[in-house]
């Protein structure tokens with residue numbers, strides 16, 4: 023016991039020594055370029071009260087992501103904190119528009135405020151896992167231009183729709199409204215509560231509910247609803263979101279990340295769910311960035327859980343098309359835990375199967391799932407996933423990451439989510 027106590031005391035001491043535990047450093051970047059060029063620029067830095075992110079596993083990554091932020095002490099080069107992310111910019115680089123146009127995208131990341139001068143490195147990786155752009159800049163914690171951030175949406179104006187534990191120990195997930203007017207705030211609170219309840223009805227979120235906080239932040243929009251370009255409808259909303267992102271009708275996103283984080287500056291938050299006040303179908307989720315989903319249609323709640331799988335745990339889409347996109351390189355193992363090209367299958371779910379046998383597309387005749395406990399489905403290697411019907415494999419016949427009607431995450435996705443919750447809340451062995 024004494025040894026454990028000494029270890030914990032040393033850990034607490036080392037965390038408080040290198041960080042100012044009372045502040046978060048907000049880093050605002052612009053990622054810009056086209057299909058083949060990427061540039062990273064620092065836009066500004068801010069200081070937020072409190073540090074609500076993880077205080078364990080600070081110097082290692084659970085997922086590679088499409089990009090990484092690494093904070094290093096300037097004197098020793100020791101990694102103080104690192105995190106990974108995906109960005110809408112990388113998705114856009116795969117679109118036809120990027121072949122002839124340069125565009126710029128806002129991105130925001132939160133790291134603990136260092137106590138001494140530090141360096142921040144931002145890396146962006148392509149689908150072959152090669153770094154396409156890297157930028158390192160200095161941070162002086164006493165820099166007078168690091169702006170103290172604050173928002174009118176203070177904690178006393180928000181509502182916890184689920185509180186698993188103290189913010190220092192639990193993972194804080196902010197739910198914000200997009201396209202809800204002042205008069206529609208009770209509708210927003212109802213939607214936020216339903217969202218939290220839905221996510222917590224799925225394992226492993228259900229079993230680890232005491233590790234999760236959901237806080238509803240009542241952000242007001244001038245107009246009700248969100249922009250639907252296909253119908254020529256444009257609305258004045260808090261985060262200027264719209265459907266038809268990259269000309270894909272159902273893809274609902276916001277490009278206004280600075281506004282989004284400004285609204286959240288006075289509440290504890292580590293993950294963001296944006297609920298859009300519309301009955302149009304759609305949404306999107308980006309690792310360590312946000313989920314944005316339409317709140318009022320038949321599939322709204324399954325979709326928000328699916329998108330949260332992307333943004334929270336970095337899960338890939340397990341669905342596919344015969345004429346799918348080439349978002350993944352078939353000679354590289356994707357970093358998402360629930361798909362594989364078999365290049366690096368050992369790092370995936372090899373330990374969860376008895377025989378390394380591929381179930382080809384033509385062999386896939388599954389019994390219908392009637393009751394969940396009686397499911398005959400088994401973890402295996404099923405052809406089709408990550409938008410491609412060949413060359414990429416998923417672990418289970420179906421999953422919340424494949425089908426809106428299937429009411430579970432598959433065993434591999436459940437393990438990945440569980441690992442992510444542990445990574446953020448428990449010190450894991452090196």
Ligand SMILES: [Zn+2]
Nearest residue numbers: 421423432435
């Ligand atoms: Zn799955």
